[in-house]
Amino acid sequence: MASKRAQGDCFKSNKNKKKKKLNNCEETAELCSVVQDENVKQAVKEAWSQKSNYTHGDLELDCHPFPHCTIKNFIRSEHFLENVQSELLALNFHVKSNDLYKFQQSVGLRKRTEPHIAGVRSALFTQFRPWLEEVLNVKLEPHVDISCSKYEYTDVLLCHDDELEGRHVAFILYLVPPWQSSDGGFLDLYQTDAHVQPQSIVKSIMPSWNTLVIFEVSPVSYHQVSEVLSREKCRLSLSGWFHRPTPERPPSYVEPLVSRIEHLPRDETILLEWINPLYLDISYQEQIQEKFEECSEIQLKDFLREEKFNQVREALQLAQIQWTRRGPDNKRRYDTACMDNLPECANACWELLRSEAFFLLLSNFTGLRLHYLCPADDDDDDETKDEEAAGASNERREKSEPSIPKCCGELRRWSHGGYTLMHDTTQVEYALDLLLPFCYAEWNAEFGGYTCYIAKEEDEELLTINPEDNSLALVYRDKETLKFVKHINHKSTCDSTSSRFYDFSFVYYE
CATH class of the missing domain: 2.60.120.620 (q2cbj1_9rhob like domain)
Known part of the structure; x- marks a missing residue:
């Protein structure tokens, strides 16, 4: 009898462990129908290769000032995305501040096991990556590069091009409350001058719930996150890059040196x-x-x-x-x-x-x-x-004069x-x-x-x-x-x- 009770307790314990494991397993996220439409995919592929604009339903490809694509209602289930948001906000965030930016970033998401975070990560890197590969006609690496950023009042990410070894396509998935232009926090896109330097902002994309933005990283992909002006709202987003070997880039523009002048002849x-x-x-x-x-x-x-x-x-x-x-x-x-x-x-x-x-x-x-x-x-x-x-x-002594x-x-x-x-x-x-x-x-x-x-x-x-x-x-x-x-x-x-x-x-x- 004692032996049987021990076996029963053991079985109950294993059952509980199994149930706990199931509760932590990955939830499946289904992507929107426009991504699953084969005709749309072929149309986007052709337009992207020709650097021409294309719109179909919730998908818009705009090639000015550089090719970028927005997909509204990217994840089918609103409930799923709300759970993603809740799991993200429960993470620890760290303030990041230097010359280029000020915002908060979560701990790394590459190996997070929260079911909905794992699900959206899989949706991007397992389901969406093949779509991107076909549209861009490239082979992307399986490398996962994803993090969560939180921008609050006065947070900003200044003008940059995202170029770094291996980065090929940048993505941002917005998880924001209803947003207005007065709230700031836009994704600003720059056109470049003859020296491939950012000249002026020609397009601003306002954050919107469940909207994905993607663009190819290139010498002209200058963009910024404008300062968040709302004291109440939080600009929450998932962002990262799809990777492939970096093609050879043209040399960066070097500005002319600032002229140096000698002193003026003025006495004490x-x-x-x-x-x-x-x-x-x-x-x-x-x-x-x-x-x-x-x-x-x-x-x-x-x-x-x-x-x-x-x-x-x-x-x-x-x-x-x-x-x-x-x-x-x-x-x-x-x-x-x-x-x-x-x-x-x-x-x-x-x-x-x-x-x-x-x-x-x-x-x-x-x-x-x-x-x-x-x-x-x-x-x-x-x-x-x-x-x-x-x-x-x-160094001074080595000079000839x-x-x-x-x-x-x-x-x-x-x-x-x-x-x-x-x-x-x-x-x-x-x-x-x-x-x-x-x-x-x-x-x-x-x-x-x-x-x-x-x-x-x-x-x-x-x-x-x-x-x-x-x-x-x-x-x-x-x-x-x-x-x-x-x-x-x-x-x-x-x-x-x-x-x-x-x-x-x-x-x-x-």
Whole structure:
């Protein structure tokens, strides 16, 4: 009797395990009828190969600015998709933020066993992939690349082309609540110029529940997710890529180097006129240099004389200044001033930062050789320098002729939507960065607009500089250091007094 009871208990236990396994098994997702229609598939294949548009029911192929296809009601069962949404929202999400994006991403979905997540993954990579292979006339790899992204208020993914080894077709399946244009979060598509650089947004696709968007990854597939402007709604989506060996791409366009200029012949009179007397004191300059050599950066508050700073700040708002949008969007987006029609005081400030006297002052602040009066490094001093500084010194000695200190600079206007990406750092070399901001209220770091320095191949920030009125920032960077200006988000528009700021941005070379 005891033996029989043990067998019965064992059977009950195995039965429960089997039931649990069945509950965790993959749920089957059925794709919409338009994908299963053989005639539609052949029509899409022909249109895609000829780069012509095609529409049938819930499917639309549009080849401008590059071929992309939207399929509404992609999954037949609304109930199934609601369960997918519930399982996704139960996952752990991690904030991802750098120069290019800010959003939340789930843990990896490639091996998730939740029944509806597994079902939609199978629908895409088992059922839909053969359809894609026939439409595009390619053989796609079985590799699964899928994740879940959650965009909330002020989240954004800036302009990029998705090109990365093996990526061939990108897909996005939207799981959003009823969406309006005022909510933002569009998939913006760019047309490109003669240099295959993004020129302008020519189409915006609004997220819509159970809509799949696909496009081929190519040198012209520039797109972005515009900033989400809704404080209540969540832009949830499944996205990833279908893979195949990457075909050979044409060389990327290389922008012309920014022209470097020598100093203007201005004596110390210009320093006495413009700069806070504290910073002209030799003993204080020695303290600044000591701190700078230790940290490779410094911020000098109240740098300009107050009356001069206020004059320039007011002048920067005058209508006579002509501002030009600087791009392209895969590298930067801000306004730069035309130097030909600056107000007199703004032009005088520009000349200050280019003057011979200011080059010498920077030498005194930093110990860099930005003027011929700056003493050369002694051998004893070289022994005490760190490896990076020694490398820079050796590099200078290898030149056949002594270099002439030069600079390049801009007067920039920053407002909602402005940013630079790390691609903007085209001249990767030793240099001294200077920033002199002009704000009209205290700038909140939550708005973005701060300048961030990071080491190559690293995500951790080395230094962040927030725009601060009349605070001169000096940063010495080496070949392994990159910088970007963080995207200025919608929060900056909530207070009209602080919706924009200006800065003089200069780079000095020994």
